[in-house]
Amino acid sequence: MLTPAQRDIVKSTVPLLETGGEALTTHFYGLLFRDHPEVRPLFNQAHQASGDQPRALAHGVLMYARHIDELQALGPLVQQIVQKHAALQVLPEHYPLVGDSLLRAIREVLGPEIATDAVIDAWAAAYGMLADLLIGAEAAVYDQKAAAPGGWRGARPFRVARKQRESAEITSFYLEPVDRGPLLDFEPGQYLGLRLVVDGQEIRRNYSLSAAPNGHYYRISVKRAEGGVASNHLHDVVQVGDVLEVFPPAGDFRLADSHRPIALISGGVGITPTLAMLDAVLASPGDRPVYFIHCARNAEVHAFRADVDALAARHARLRVFYCYEQHDEDEGDGAPHAIGRIDRERLAAWLPADRDLDAYFLGPKPFMAQVRRDLRALGVPDAQARYEFFGPAAALE
Template structure:
């Protein structure tokens, strides 16, 4: 338990975190990754380069300090962190390394006059409290996955049963347990993590499960990013019958039981988790509006799949496609340009009493989040998945809660 003095000191540093938290965390990451190479596989270097990871952690540290007296006010943030950590197999031995680098960054960035021994002691105690909470929750999650039918702890070997090109940019990989054993179930919207060795370097990446649970295989659908180290490796070098190291499914951006009409909105590769959600939703009686935005038809993955489902479920499923820059051959779409507020209103159900799930590129998500608020969809019925602080995504709508990781 933190002492009253510790809590008072931590709360006194909130203004410093508000103004300089990102710089502090950037310094923390620089130290951590330079001096402790064993933890590098746990971090996506692309997110390091563009600052997303520093912003996300800075936001988390700030939220922890603000709610140090009432940790229950952190809401879904703890669950998001736990799911992320479990997906990458973060272990108790990683926490002392992170704690030492964080306290060092506080001292070096703020300076000894501000980061006094008392401040370092208070933040050390606060960090240990959080570490103990996370370690306990993560161990519970690891144990639950390991004990469930078809479950496992750490990595498990999976064989690439099929590799299927879905669009000009996206390829699907169908993965089956190499040992032929049972397969752990998952919730639509969850993801798995891969552990790969690329040019002698270990890397780990999360990918959404893009097909509904079927008990015998997982499917991930990977977009080739122009400078994506892992995505290009998967596209160019991983072939059928190869084996991959896979961590068990995780994630809290999942389809919840409801009878309300369901609206699934995606942009680009953000379509992947909505596919599993759609298949499961169609087994119920709830109406579904599926809205997808792509640059053009060549990069629109899974269109045939969605069209086929709509043909089989004409009363339940309505689908809408928006192409930013349609090609001459892209005649079958509902709108050209961006998915703006007017088009979204047109494609949505007549009532705002709906459940909305959306994800895609950051600008797309920022626009959709703003449109949904303007349209009047209740914030509690809007769910999304995003890497980074919610305020960064919705500075025009700060009251919107962040869901997902």
């Protein structure tokens, strides 16, 4: 339990973390992977190299220190961390390892003058409190998924039943449980965790479910990332009939309970969760209007166009708009609705005049930042503009 004096010490380190938080977490990850290599497979090393993951953790720690007196204010952040942890199977036994490296990093980065025994003790108590909170919340998620119909705990083997090329760089994988048992439903927008072994090394990655729940299979759709370990392995090595280890669906990017018109706005492979959302909304009764806006570099890399066009032909309430960065007029069929990048004028023209709508968007970070700014400028309330990151969460401002 934290004493009032320890709370004060933790709060007093906020300004220090604000300026040096990232250096601290970068050092922390160095120590963690050196001293506890068994946790390395859980982390995507590309997120370490880009600095995104240290930044996300620094943000988490900072928010925590700031709100140490009112932890309920952290609710949404805690839920986001819990979902990410659950999808990668962070377990209680991992927490002491992370705590050990974090305290050591604080000691080494701040130096003996600032990181006195009292400071370290305060942070040890604070970390213990936060760890207990997360362990408890994660245990509840694991228990709930294990107990639900078709649910399971940890990794479950799934066979690749079908592999489907969707564009020059995106391929879908249809996954059926090897045990042929029932399949846990999920919320459109959620994602799976995969545990793969590539060249003898274990790695874990998340992939959004790109088709609504159907009780038979899960579908994920993977973009080949240049030099990417998991995506190239999936594209080139994994074949129909192969078995993959899958963690249960998780994630807090979900459709809100609402009857407002809905805008699904995606860039590139960010289309995947919006497809599951699209399926779900169109399957629901009523005539809720849907605006599906997709941006791609060009027609070659535009995935699922035929599928979405077929839905638009069947559902009058679905309006579809495509925006390509480049398009050759000579290509004939398949012209987009706009050429160039998405911008405020295009969104203004494509979305309904009454901006009281629910928007869901996902794509590369600059795309997301632009969409967020434009939706705000067009009068879509922030609380109705929801998004997900295909990597560590980051500020969009």
